[in-house]
Amino acid sequence: MTGALAAGCSLLVLTTAGCGAADMTKQASPFANAQGAKTVTLSVQSWVGAQANVAVAQYLLEHELGYRVDTVQVDEVPAWDALSQGRVDAILEDWGHPEQEQRYVKDKKTIVNGGGLGVTGHIGWFVPTYFAKQHPDVTNWKNLNKYADQLRTPESGGKGQLLDGSPSYVTNDKALVKNLDLDLQVVFAGSEAAQITQMRQFAKEKKPFLTYWYSPQWLFKKVPMTEVKLPAYKEGCDADPEKVACAYPHTPLQKYLNTDFAKSGGKAADFLKKFKWTTEDQNEVSLMIADQKLTPEEAARKWAEGHESTWKAWLPK
Numbered sequence: 001m002t003g004a005l006a007a008g009c010s011l012l013v014l015t016t017a018g019c020g021a022a023d024m025t026k027q028a029s030p031f032a033n034a035q036g037a038k039t040v041t042l043s044v045q046s047w048v049g050a051q052a053n054v055a056v057a058q059y060l061l062e063h064e065l066g067y068r069v070d071t072v073q074v075d076e077v078p079a080w081d082a083l084s085q086g087r088v089d090a091i092l093e094d095w096g097h098p099e100q101e102q103r104y105v106k107d108k109k110t111i112v113n114g115g116g117l118g119v120t121g122h123i124g125w126f127v128p129t130y131f132a133k134q135h136p137d138v139t140n141w142k143n144l145n146k147y148a149d150q151l152r153t154p155e156s157g158g159k160g161q162l163l164d165g166s167p168s169y170v171t172n173d174k175a176l177v178k179n180l181d182l183d184l185q186v187v188f189a190g191s192e193a194a195q196i197t198q199m200r201q202f203a204k205e206k207k208p209f210l211t212y213w214y215s216p217q218w219l220f221k222k223v224p225m226t227e228v229k230l231p232a233y234k235e236g237c238d239a240d241p242e243k244v245a246c247a248y249p250h251t252p253l254q255k256y257l258n259t260d261f262a263k264s265g266g267k268a269a270d271f272l273k274k275f276k277w278t279t280e281d282q283n284e285v286s287l288m289i290a291d292q293k294l295t296p297e298e299a300a301r302k303w304a305e306g307h308e309s310t311w312k313a314w315l316p317k
Helices: 048-063 076-085 098-107 129-134 141-151 173-179 192-204 259-264 266-274 279-290 296-306 308-312
Strands: 039-044 068-073 090-094 111-128 160-164 184-188 210-215 225-228 250-258
Touching: 039 048, 039 076, 048 068, 048 090, 048 266, 048 279, 048 296, 076 090, 076 098, 076 111, 076 250, 090 111, 098 111, 111 129, 111 259, 111 266, 111 279, 129 225, 141 160, 141 184, 160 173, 160 192, 173 184, 192 210, 210 225, 250 259, 250 266, 259 266, 279 296, 296 308
Parallel strands: 039 068, 039 090, 160 184, 160 210
Antiparallel strands: 090 250, 111 210, 111 225, 111 250
């Protein structure tokens, strides 16, 4: 995700590991830039929303347009480097990386914006709705210290726990805790999957918890959560990572393509530029993968069978 959004982590991923995937940019795809080969190489990151994007794009590229799709698992920032170098052709869900945009899109012009994904991403702090109903004032950050004792865990060192995902996510949480003078300790679960496991366990036991979380995300359907209001986001309030004392922004998620691929990638490039769906679409596929345990291909096929009118519009004329 980016300075403000680390939450999402998305590219193309066919695994369910955490967002902190190993950097594989040095392992060039065996199909990348193969002369005459009808292939597409997509960057993959590990959160399930990204898997959903990739699964559907891959399924349609292969079954409707006849491409072979290769995927490479890369963390968010290294993915931009790989995209610039042509090691991958596209990133399907970026949560905003201003430095990389400046360097590669505006200055070097090796990457182009591929259009909006159709989904707006947002990171925030959340408590389970059952806890918010019991204590309505917990949804204002100014009252969090009042509940620190109830949020304490063995891992939080005597303070209330603020549960985060992977240390590789870009978050402002440590700065927020410090700058808002909160009696909280950021505790990393290690991955999206591990964080979900902890949250579901807390919910099963009806325990209070406070977590860094993001939408779109399928878990909201299983564990209803209510956002805690942080100081309002204003443009530039998160410019200095050490001084952040404001909420995370709402970010329309973007696709990015390698410039050469965007120009000469034929029907695949046209298709990826047109690929645009809703939060509901993404959550539907994510739920099938993460909760119903369908393979990404099975989930993509099932979604495609029920949404033909949506994806037909993405196919080149």
